[in-house]
Amino acid sequence: xxxxxxxxxxxxxxxxxxxxxxxxxxxxxxxxxxxxxxxxxxxxxxxxxxxxxxxxxxxxxxxxxxxxxxxxxxxxxxxxxxxxxxxxxxxxxxxxxxxxxxxxxxxxxxxxxxxxxxxxxxxxxxxxxxxxxxxxxxxxxxxxxxxxxxxxxxxxxxxxxxxxxxxxxxxxxxxxxxxxxxxxxxxxxxxxxxxxxxxxxxxxxxxxxxxxxxxxxxxxxxxxxxxxxxxxxxxxxxxxxxxxxxxxxxxxxxxxxxxxxxxxxxxxxxxxxxxxxxxxxxxx
Ligand code: CAA
Numbered sequence: 001x002x003x004x005x006x007x008x009x010x011x012x013x014x015x016x017x018x019x020x021x022x023x024x025x026x027x028x029x030x031x032x033x034x035x036x037x038x039x040x041x042x043x044x045x046x047x048x049x050x051x052x053x054x055x056x057x058x059x060x061x062x063x064x065x066x067x068x069x070x071x072x073x074x075x076x077x078x079x080x081x082x083x084x085x086x087x088x089x090x091x092x093x094x095x096x097x098x099x100x101x102x103x104x105x106x107x108x109x110x111x112x113x114x115x116x117x118x119x120x121x122x123x124x125x126x127x128x129x130x131x132x133x134x135x136x137x138x139x140x141x142x143x144x145x146x147x148x149x150x151x152x153x154x155x156x157x158x159x160x161x162x163x164x165x166x167x168x169x170x171x172x173x174x175x176x177x178x179x180x181x182x183x184x185x186x187x188x189x190x191x192x193x194x195x196x197x198x199x200x201x202x203x204x205x206x207x208x209x210x211x212x213x214x215x216x217x218x219x220x221x222x223x224x225x226x227x228x229x230x231x232x233x234x235x236x237x238x239x240x241x242x243x244x245x246x247x248x249x250x251x252x253x254x255x256x257x258x259x260x261x262x263x264x265x266x267x268x269x270x271x272x273x274x275x276x277x278x279x280x281x282x283x284x
Contacts, residue, residue: 001112003171007032007084009077009101011042014118015090017146020046021175023070024063024147030072032080039073046071049147077101078108085110086171088140090118093243098122099130106131114164116140120191120240121247124157124184134159138168141188142177144235152177157184186251191244198241199260201229205280206262212280230280233263234273242267 007030008019019031019042033039050064059067074080081087087105091097098117105115115137117127128137139155152172156165165181172179182189201215210218216228225232233241241263248257266272266279273279 001085001114001167003027003085003114003167003174005030005084006086006088006171007074007081007105007109008088008090009080009105010090010092011038011045012090012092013144014142014146016042016045017049017144018088018090018118018142019071020049020067020147021142021177023067024050024059025175026066026070027171027174028070028072030074030080030084032074032077034075036073036075039075043068043071043073049145053147077104081105081109081113083110084113086114086116086168088116088118090142093119093121093240095122095126098127102127102130106133114138114167116168118142121187121244123186124155125159128157128159135161136164138164139184139188140168140172141190143190150176150178151190152179153188153190154179154181155184155188156181187244187248192248195241195244195248196257198229198233198236199245199257199263202233202260202263205230206260234279234281234283236273237275238263238272238279239267 005028006022008015009032011031011033019029023029031042033042047068050067053059054061054064087109089101091101115131117139118141119139120141124139128134131137137157138160141153141155143149143151154168169179187195204210204215205212212230216230219225219228242259245257245259270276271278274283277283
């Protein structure tokens with residue numbers, strides 16, 4: 001099956017980036033949000049990021065307009081998914097919210113539709129079991145900023161079939177991304193490797209080994225990371241980092257994943273990184 005039309009559920013940081021890359025690669029998008037103001041914000045962000053690409057001469061004005069025209073807004077999940085080949089869910093990382101969404105999608109999406117979740121930490125097998133078609137359910141894990149990062153981590157749940165995997169692999173390649181298959185396990189591969197590094201960096205700050213700036217400089221200049229782990233943690237969201245570490249800690253029952261006390265404190269204080277204006281750094 002050729003994926004010609006997708007529904008992207010959620011227009012937040014990940015959702016608007018996912019809608020952006022599908023529409024820019026000539027796959028029409030139904031972008032589904034809960035309120036018009038959130039949809040307007042998502043569209044404004046996509047436009048801003050497309051403008052940035054025009055400025056850098058990566059695309060021209062005509063491509064920008066065609067991309068914007070390829071995105072239709074829906075405020076109703078059932079309406080938005082009824083005629084698509086693929087659904088990509090990017091709603092908040094909360095099982096109850098995802099459950100409500102997937103139950104609606106399962107009822108309304110066509111029988112042939114593939115169901116993909118952009119979750120970074122919830123079990124794909126568990127989400128798939130919320131639907132009547134777990135063999136068509138798969139993880140399609142994008143990375144922020146979605147228009148820039150080449151990876152799509154494709155997560156196969158226990159019951160995901162080969163046809164579903166092949167369709168999603170091809171669709172990811174059409175986005176000029178590199179799909180990498182992994183099996184369902186806490187944190188998949190990306191966050192199982194990334195989050196312990198971020199956590200350890202936070203322990204270093206909490207124990208007074210070095211300042212946040214100095215920890216980041218070590219990793220940028222010594223290990224050629226584009227961003228140090230603490231700036232990256234701010235960029236991802238400290239609440240998201242804590243949630244993922246808790247998934248690893250509970251999933252493996254291994255103390256090596258215990259969240260750093262400083263991370264817990266910062267989340268309790270509402271210092272969540274870029275999105276709240278303060279984390280390890282401050283932002284305008
Ligand atoms: N849309 C389109 N283009 C964008 C963009 C966006 N949202 N954000 C950045 N860009 C482009 C810029 O225009 C620029 O293009 P050129 O190369 O043509 O100049 C390029 O990306 C680099 O951006 P900047 O020059 O503004 O800044 P930079 O060089 O400091 O790079 C960065 C910024 C790409 C974010 C880089 O710092 C980086 O790669 N950081 C690491 C990001 C990362 O690790 N992301 C994964 C997070 S984990 C996750 O998402 C999943 C999870 O489960 C937690």
